[in-house]
Amino acid sequence: MCRGQPPGLLLRHDRALVVGQKYAGTLGLLTFVAVLARGLIRGASVSATLQAACLVLFVFAAIGYVVGRTAHSIVEQSVHGRMRSELADLEDVEDATV
Numbered sequence: 001m002c003r004g005q006p007p008g009l010l011l012r013h014d015r016a017l018v019v020g021q022k023y024a025g026t027l028g029l030l031t032f033v034a035v036l037a038r039g040l041i042r043g044a045s046v047s048a049t050l051q052a053a054c055l056v057l058f059v060f061a062a063i064g065y066v067v068g069r070t071a072h073s074i075v076e077q078s079v080h081g082r083m084r085s086e087l088a089d090l091e092d093v094e095d096a097t098v
Contacts, residue, residue: 016072023068028061 032053039049
């Protein structure tokens with residue numbers, strides 16, 4: 001968050017960063033737990049299971065970060081497009097009534 005900015009008010013870039021971080025954490029931890037469960041079920045060695053779990057944690061966290069940032073920008077562009085369209089429609093209605 002930027003200094004001097006009221007809490008709760010995030011810049012567009014900061015919000016995209018937060019969404020990316022949340023996706024990264026969620027996807028990374030989910031795959032970490034899945035690999036741990038797979039290792040436990042298969043009876044794999046602890047060190048091999050932890051190595052694989054740590055690897056997928058970082059790989060899928062990176063993927064989640066990219067997906068989160070992309071998803072945020074897609075949603076934001078959609079919302080801005082709708083707002084612009086509705087404002088243009090509102091201006092057309094106001095021009096027609098004048």
